[in-house]
Amino acid sequence: AQSVTQLGSHVSVSEGALVLLRCNYSSSVPPYLFWYVQYPNQGLQLLLKYTSAATLVKGINGFEAEFKKSETSFHLTKPSAHMSDAAEYFCAVSGSGGSNYKLTFGKGTLLTVNP
Amino acid sequence: DADVTQTPRNRITKTGKRIMLECSQTKGHDRMYWYRQDPGLGLQLIYYSFDVKDINKGEISDGYSVSRQAQAKFSLSLESAIPNQTALYFCATSEGQGRNEQYFGPGTRLTVT
Numbered sequence: 086a087q088s089v090t091q092l093g094s095h096v097s098v099s100e101g102a103l104v105l106l107r108c109n110y111s112s113s114v115p116p117y118l119f120w121y122v123q124y125p126n127q128g129l130q131l132l133l134k135y136t137s138a139a140t141l142v143k144g145i146n147g148f149e150a151e152f153k154k155s156e157t158s159f160h161l162t163k164p165s166a167h168m169s170d171a172a173e174y175f176c177a178v179s180g181s182g183g184s185n186y187k188l189t190f191g192k193g194t195l196l197t198v199n200p
Numbered sequence: 201d202a203d204v205t206q207t208p209r210n211r212i213t214k215t216g217k218r219i220m221l222e223c224s225q226t227k228g229h230d231r232m233y234w235y236r237q238d239p240g241l242g243l244q245l246i247y248y249s250f251d252v253k254d255i256n257k258g259e260i261s262d263g264y265s266v267s268r269q270a271q272a273k274f275s276l277s278l279e280s281a282i283p284n285q286t287a288l289y290f291c292a293t294s295e296g297q298g299r300n301e302q303y304f305g306p307g308t309r310l311t312v313t
Contacts, residue, residue: 094240119301121304126306126307127306127307128204128290128304128305128306128307129243129290129292129304130304131301131303134301175242175243179300185297186231186248186250186294187245188302190242190243191242192240192241192242193240193242
């Protein structure tokens with residue numbers, strides 16, 4: 086079975102500072118991993134995904150994530166936070182085999198950006 | 201135009217009422233999903249459908265039912281709404297086969313009083 090743990094339900098950074106949102110996963114097979122962003126009053130939007138190609142994945146809005154198998158991690162980073170990055174972020178891992186349709190989500194990390 | 205649309209966007213209803221939430225998609229995807237989001241709990245899968253004739257229960261299907269009227273339409277019903285079904289509901293779609301990303305609608309905020 087797959088699972089996702091997002092460390093920190095709330096992260097606060099200053100505008101221009103580094104953003105680091107942590108995600109650890111558990112998977113019985115090589116994982117496919119995803120980061121989604123949810124802006125207020127909106128649905129989830131895909132930021133980026135890892136599908137066993139390059140370990141450093143670049144996404145939209147300047148975000149990137151690095152897959153580290155040894156640490157079972159897929160942390161999301163952005164070098165310089167912008168006010169518009171304030172949102173909730175979800176990490177997800179896909180199932181495998183007969184459950185390949187299934188996405189298991191973490192509980193989310195709310196990012197606050199202070200001026 | 202949005203690829204995945206949901207109606208209504210907001211709904212307040214009373215305990216015991218039947219309510220239907222609707223989802224339509226123009227992405228041409230075979231797979232559709234209904235999720236429930238509660239603060240601090242992430243997303244929980246209610247039902248999913250691989251095609252019109254293939255509908256399956258998710259993690260928290262009790263108290264809910266669904267209908268897949270066409271490839272593009274997937275509705276969620278609460279037969280007799282109760283207050284603890286107050287939540288944000290999302291529809292999503294994905295391509296068939298493979299471990300693909302899902303595309304989400306804007307959500308329906310449901311309040312049961």
